[in-house]
Amino acid sequence: MLKKIIIGVVLNGLALYVVTKFVPDVSYTGGIKFFAFGGLVIGTLNTFVKPLMKLLSFPLMLMTVGLFTFVINAVIFWLTVVAINGISISDITVSVGSPWTYLIGAVVFGLTNWILHIVVHNK
Numbered sequence: 001m002l003k004k005i006i007i008g009v010v011l012n013g014l015a016l017y018v019v020t021k022f023v024p025d026v027s028y029t030g031g032i033k034f035f036a037f038g039g040l041v042i043g044t045l046n047t048f049v050k051p052l053m054k055l056l057s058f059p060l061m062l063m064t065v066g067l068f069t070f071v072i073n074a075v076i077f078w079l080t081v082v083a084i085n086g087i088s089i090s091d092i093t094v095s096v097g098s099p100w101t102y103l104i105g106a107v108v109f110g111l112t113n114w115i116l117h118i119v120v121h122n123k
Contacts, residue, residue: 005043011120012046013039015112023105025097034084034092041083042109045076073106074099 013035020026028034053072054061060068081102084094096102 007120008043009036009039011039011113011116012042014116015039015109016042018112019105019109023101023108025101026094026105028092028094030089030092033089034094037089037092038080038084038094041080042076045079045083049079050076070103070107073110074103077106077109078102 016038017035020028028038030037050072053075054069057068057072078096081094081096084092096105
Protein backbone atom coordinates (compact mmCIF):
# COMPACT_ATOMS: atom_id res chain seq x y z
CA MET A 1 0.00 0.00 0.00
CA LEU A 2 2.75 2.48 0.96
CA LYS A 3 4.74 1.48 -2.13
CA LYS A 4 1.72 2.28 -4.34
CA ILE A 5 1.32 5.70 -2.72
CA ILE A 6 5.01 6.53 -3.13
CA ILE A 7 4.99 5.45 -6.79
CA GLY A 8 1.87 7.57 -7.36
CA VAL A 9 3.50 10.65 -5.82
CA VAL A 10 6.65 10.13 -7.91
CA LEU A 11 4.66 9.72 -11.13
CA ASN A 12 2.56 12.81 -10.35
CA GLY A 13 5.78 14.73 -9.64
CA LEU A 14 7.26 13.61 -12.97
CA ALA A 15 4.10 14.64 -14.82
CA LEU A 16 4.24 18.00 -13.03
CA TYR A 17 7.85 18.36 -14.19
CA VAL A 18 6.75 17.80 -17.80
CA VAL A 19 4.06 20.47 -17.39
CA THR A 20 6.62 23.00 -16.13
CA LYS A 21 8.92 22.26 -19.08
CA PHE A 22 6.38 22.20 -21.93
CA VAL A 23 3.61 24.58 -20.92
CA PRO A 24 4.43 28.27 -21.22
CA ASP A 25 3.46 30.57 -18.33
CA VAL A 26 3.98 27.91 -15.64
CA SER A 27 6.86 28.74 -13.34
CA TYR A 28 7.92 27.36 -9.98
CA THR A 29 10.50 27.62 -7.23
CA GLY A 30 11.74 24.98 -4.86
CA GLY A 31 13.42 22.46 -7.15
CA ILE A 32 12.77 18.80 -6.42
CA LYS A 33 10.85 19.69 -3.24
CA PHE A 34 8.27 21.39 -5.46
CA PHE A 35 7.73 18.24 -7.53
CA ALA A 36 7.52 15.97 -4.48
CA PHE A 37 5.08 18.26 -2.68
CA GLY A 38 3.11 18.93 -5.88
CA GLY A 39 2.84 15.20 -6.57
CA LEU A 40 1.51 14.66 -3.05
CA VAL A 41 -1.03 17.49 -3.38
CA ILE A 42 -2.27 16.31 -6.79
CA GLY A 43 -2.52 12.72 -5.56
CA THR A 44 -4.56 13.83 -2.55
CA LEU A 45 -6.88 15.98 -4.67
CA ASN A 46 -7.32 13.19 -7.22
CA THR A 47 -8.19 10.76 -4.44
CA PHE A 48 -10.67 12.86 -2.50
CA VAL A 49 -11.91 15.82 -4.56
CA LYS A 50 -11.95 14.56 -8.15
CA PRO A 51 -14.45 11.70 -7.57
CA LEU A 52 -16.86 14.13 -5.90
CA MET A 53 -16.49 16.59 -8.79
CA LYS A 54 -17.16 13.81 -11.31
CA LEU A 55 -20.25 12.71 -9.41
CA LEU A 56 -21.65 16.23 -9.17
CA SER A 57 -20.94 16.99 -12.83
CA PHE A 58 -22.24 13.69 -14.18
CA PRO A 59 -25.01 15.34 -16.29
CA LEU A 60 -22.43 17.67 -17.89
CA MET A 61 -20.15 14.68 -18.49
CA LEU A 62 -22.97 12.93 -20.36
CA MET A 63 -23.94 16.01 -22.38
CA THR A 64 -20.35 16.67 -23.47
CA VAL A 65 -19.51 12.99 -24.02
CA GLY A 66 -16.79 13.15 -21.36
CA LEU A 67 -15.12 16.35 -22.55
CA PHE A 68 -16.05 18.05 -19.29
CA THR A 69 -13.31 15.91 -17.74
CA PHE A 70 -10.82 18.44 -19.12
CA VAL A 71 -12.51 21.17 -17.10
CA ILE A 72 -12.42 19.00 -13.97
CA ASN A 73 -8.71 18.34 -14.53
CA ALA A 74 -8.10 22.08 -14.97
CA VAL A 75 -9.89 22.76 -11.68
CA ILE A 76 -7.75 20.11 -9.96
CA PHE A 77 -4.65 21.78 -11.42
CA TRP A 78 -5.90 25.17 -10.19
CA LEU A 79 -6.58 23.73 -6.70
CA THR A 80 -3.06 22.30 -6.70
CA VAL A 81 -1.58 25.74 -7.42
CA VAL A 82 -3.76 27.32 -4.71
CA ALA A 83 -2.76 24.63 -2.19
CA ILE A 84 0.96 24.85 -2.97
CA ASN A 85 0.95 28.64 -2.66
CA GLY A 86 -1.37 28.58 0.35
CA ILE A 87 0.66 26.14 2.43
CA SER A 88 3.85 27.88 3.46
CA ILE A 89 6.69 25.46 2.83
CA SER A 90 10.08 27.08 2.47
CA ASP A 91 10.72 28.48 -1.00
CA ILE A 92 8.08 26.37 -2.79
CA THR A 93 5.84 28.44 -5.07
CA VAL A 94 4.14 28.07 -8.41
CA SER A 95 2.53 30.58 -10.74
CA VAL A 96 0.31 30.08 -13.75
CA GLY A 97 -0.29 32.80 -16.31
CA SER A 98 -3.92 32.50 -17.39
CA PRO A 99 -7.02 30.30 -17.16
CA TRP A 100 -6.14 28.78 -20.54
CA THR A 101 -2.78 27.76 -19.11
CA TYR A 102 -4.60 25.76 -16.44
CA LEU A 103 -6.51 23.89 -19.16
CA ILE A 104 -3.40 23.27 -21.28
CA GLY A 105 -1.43 22.24 -18.19
CA ALA A 106 -4.18 19.83 -17.15
CA VAL A 107 -4.20 18.21 -20.60
CA VAL A 108 -0.40 17.85 -20.65
CA PHE A 109 -0.43 16.55 -17.06
CA GLY A 110 -3.17 14.04 -17.81
CA LEU A 111 -1.53 12.68 -20.94
CA THR A 112 1.88 12.45 -19.28
CA ASN A 113 0.46 10.78 -16.19
CA TRP A 114 -1.48 8.31 -18.33
CA ILE A 115 1.66 7.35 -20.28
CA LEU A 116 3.72 7.06 -17.07
CA HIS A 117 1.11 4.77 -15.49
CA ILE A 118 1.17 2.55 -18.57
CA VAL A 119 4.96 2.31 -18.43
CA VAL A 120 5.04 1.75 -14.65
CA HIS A 121 2.38 -0.80 -13.78
CA ASN A 122 1.40 0.54 -10.34
CA LYS A 123 -0.75 -2.34 -9.09
